[in-house]
Amino acid sequence: MSKYYLTTPIYYVNAAPHIGTAYCTFTADLIKRFQIQQGREPVVLTTGSDEHGQKVERAAKAIGKTPEEYATAIANEFVRQWQALGISVDHFIRTSDPKHFETVRDLFERCQKNGYIYKGSYTGQYCFHDELYVNDAKPGDPCPDCGRPTETVTEENYFFKLSAFGDKLLELYEREPKFIQPETRRNELIAFVKQGLNDLSITRTTINWGIPVPVEGKHVFYVWFDALISYMSAVKDREGIWPADLHLIGKDILRFHAIYWPAFLMAGGLPLPKQVFAHGWILVQESKMSKSRGNVVRPGPIAEVMGGPDALRYFLWREIPFGQDGNFSYDALIERYNADLANGIGNLASRTLTMIQQYFAGVVPASAGDPRIAEGAAATANEVTSRFLDFDFTRGIEAVIAFVSSIDRFIVERAPWKLARERQTSPEAGERLAETLYTAAEALRLVCGWLYPVMPASMEKIWVQLGMPAPLAAVRAGDLRWGLLQAGQTTQKPEAVFPRIEAKVAIPRMQELEIVEKERQNALLGKKPEAAPAAPASPVIPIDDFAKVDLRVGQVLSAEAVKGSDKLLHLKVDIGEAEPRTIVAGIALAYKPEQMVGRKVVIVANLAPRKLKGITSQGMIVAASLEGGSPVLAGFLEDVPVGARLK
Numbered sequence: 001m002s003k004y005y006l007t008t009p010i011y012y013v014n015a016a017p018h019i020g021t022a023y024c025t026f027t028a029d030l031i032k033r034f035q036i037q038q039g040r041e042p043v044v045l046t047t048g049s050d051e052h053g054q055k056v057e058r059a060a061k062a063i064g065k066t067p068e069e070y071a072t073a074i075a076n077e078f079v080r081q082w083q084a085l086g087i088s089v090d091h092f093i094r095t096s097d098p099k100h101f102e103t104v105r106d107l108f109e110r111c112q113k114n115g116y117i118y119k120g121s122y123t124g125q126y127c128f129h130d131e132l133y134v135n136d137a138k139p140g141d142p143c144p145d146c147g148r149p150t151e152t153v154t155e156e157n158y159f160f161k162l163s164a165f166g167d168k169l170l171e172l173y174e175r176e177p178k179f180i181q182p183e184t185r186r187n188e189l190i191a192f193v194k195q196g197l198n199d200l201s202i203t204r205t206t207i208n209w210g211i212p213v214p215v216e217g218k219h220v221f222y223v224w225f226d227a228l229i230s231y232m233s234a235v236k237d238r239e240g241i242w243p244a245d246l247h248l249i250g251k252d253i254l255r256f257h258a259i260y261w262p263a264f265l266m267a268g269g270l271p272l273p274k275q276v277f278a279h280g281w282i283l284v285q286e287s288k289m290s291k292s293r294g295n296v297v298r299p300g301p302i303a304e305v306m307g308g309p310d311a312l313r314y315f316l317w318r319e320i321p322f323g324q325d326g327n328f329s330y331d332a333l334i335e336r337y338n339a340d341l342a343n344g345i346g347n348l349a350s351r352t353l354t355m356i357q358q359y360f361a362g363v364v365p366a367s368a369g370d371p372r373i374a375e376g377a378a379a380t381a382n383e384v385t386s387r388f389l390d391f392d393f394t395r396g397i398e399a400v401i402a403f404v405s406s407i408d409r410f411i412v413e414r415a416p417w418k419l420a421r422e423r424q425t426s427p428e429a430g431e432r433l434a435e436t437l438y439t440a441a442e443a444l445r446l447v448c449g450w451l452y453p454v455m456p457a458s459m460e461k462i463w464v465q466l467g468m469p470a471p472l473a474a475v476r477a478g479d480l481r482w483g484l485l486q487a488g489q490t491t492q493k494p495e496a497v498f499p500r501i502e503a504k505v506a507i508p509r510m511q512e513l514e515i516v517e518k519e520r521q522n523a524l525l526g527k528k529p530e531a532a533p534a535a536p537a538s539p540v541i542p543i544d545d546f547a548k549v550d551l552r553v554g555q556v557l558s559a560e561a562v563k564g565s566d567k568l569l570h571l572k573v574d575i576g577e578a579e580p581r582t583i584v585a586g587i588a589l590a591y592k593p594e595q596m597v598g599r600k601v602v603i604v605a606n607l608a609p610r611k612l613k614g615i616t617s618q619g620m621i622v623a624a625s626l627e628g629g630s631p632v633l634a635g636f637l638e639d640v641p642v643g644a645r646l647k
């Protein structure tokens with residue numbers, strides 16, 4: 001079968017990865033894995049970093065770095081994050097890579113040779129404060145970055161004759177109706193092109209940090225001319241991979257991809273990509289993520305608390321029809337995880353494997369399986385395949401979940417626990433038991449295959465527990481036919497792949513890690529840590545007053561939840577006295593009891609005892625109290641002995 005080349009946008013290096021950029025990259029990874037299953041070969045996925053332009057130049061300067069150093073730090077962060085999130089990237093292209101310079105110049109020269117480049121003067125809006133051209137702005141419009149009024153400037157530069165491509169583009173959209181997806185976006189775009197296209201200025205003389213244009217004078221390429229061509233540079237060294245089969249992008253950058261890009265390629269006489277899919281936005285609290293709103297959510301902390309990235313991947317596609325905007329919330333994530341993964345697939349896996357252990361010593365029994373379920377499996381396979389080919393991941397996943405429910409019902413109806421008792425006396429019951437568990441195991445194998453593109457790591461775990469000999473990544477669509485599970489195969493003892501997650505514990509933990517991750521990324525971007533909202537200063541006290549507070553280093557010996565309270569933990573803390581102190585602390589939403597044992601903490605040792613939920617607390621534990629957030633315990637970077645006093 002033929003190759004399949006798909007791309008994500010190359011991400012700007014002025015922000016670190018978040019769940020919005022991860023969404024697109026996860027989806028590219030899903031499609032890659034799915035296309036491999038479908039037999040496309042090779043399937044190549046590229047992503048990268050968009051590094052040029054004034055903003056990067058300025059950001060680097062502000063923290064005393066060169067643009068190269070700055071861009072390298074952030075590009076490395078993207079590479080590291082995608083790797084940590086298990087995304088299978090084949091080539092990561094940086095626009096500062098010399099091989100990319102060559103491709104950009106080559107396309108420029110081709111367009112020039114074919115008569116689509118001319119020198120002219122560009123008049124546009126410019127923000128002198130940010131040294132930035134503001135595209136699409138009218139005289140008097142404010143700068144989107146700083147809000148100051150933009151000014152009209154005129155600059156000599158090179159133009160691309162975009163106006164010559166209106167009809168050619170409309171013909172392309174007509175000839176290739178799937179070129180732009182989803183359909184609603186295609187219609188919007190056609191209407192836009194029909195209004196007529198203006199020529200495009202593709203060089204700048206006001207910027208240094210860019211790719212030099214092979215002409216007289218100090219021109220560099222306009223960032224979008226540079227950026228789009230990265231899709232070709234990424235596979236430059238690989239014969240036969242270009243053109244792309246799919247550019248996966250967000251809806252905000254559709255015009256660049258569906259108008260400029262095919263026009264540049266037509267002008268250069270080069271093959272066009274086959275398809276552009278514009279997905280929607282991931283919103284948080286129903287609005288766009290932004291640093292100023294403080295609602296940016298990063299994927300790392302979620303993956304850490306939810307046992308890897310699969311829960312987030314599943315949530316995004318299960319919850320949000322691909323192509324539409326959708327909201328992310330921690331609550332919805334955990335609810336969906338518990339309902340579909342912990343109770344649904346996870347439960348099916350552990351029930352099935354446990355029963356095979358109990359009733360067949362862990363060996364898959366011989367049977368053809370239940371014919372009705374076999375039929376359901378064939379129908380589900382068709383449905384999943386056609387939905388995934390159409391980028392309708394939500395409906396594809398729904399079909400699998402419906403199939404899982406049908407297996408749950410089947411197990412309940414068959415009541416294998418009864419059959420197991422009856423088989424001593426009835427050979428027929430023995431056969432039915434074998435058929436029941438073969439059916440459940442075979443269904444589970446298929447579910448692993450269908451959902452592998454969605455949750456590769458978790459499905460592989462169940463696959464291994466099923467005792468499958470070949471890796472799940474090597475499975476092709478043809479292997480996902482009913483009845484290919486081998487009887488006699490030894491399964492493993494089940495281990496929970498999707499353990500239930502308690503929102504009360506997990507959400508504060510994710511929020512806490514989110515703060516740490518934000519600070520880490522800010523440091524990379526050269527931003528100073530944000531000050532906590534200033535609490536009103538307390539009245540000044542003399543040092544003697546402070547000396548009255550006996551602060552001690554303690555070590556937690558035991559911790560348990562306080563009955564009847566979701567906030568309190570009952571701790572025994574050694575502070576170097578003959579007996580450990582009993583301390584009741586309101587930290588249970590942020591810390592699990594097992595996280596506390598062994599931990600060194602700071603205790604107010606001379607506080608008057610106080611009864612909380614019937615337990616007398618002999619002191620207080622010290623924590624930072626964050627407005628609207630969870631408490632963060634005070635601790636030490638160096639080791640300190642128990643009982644040491646803080647002064």
Ligand code: MSP
Nearest residue numbers: 009010011012020021050227228249250280281282
């Ligand atoms: N550098 C350009 C792309 C050049 S491609 C030749 C760019 N970079 S970006 O970093 O700003 O955005 C990259 C992609 O991330 C876009 O497709 C954008 O839609 C997507 N997203 C950024 N935030 C997003 C969400 N909150 N939700 C979904 N996708 C979002 O544009």
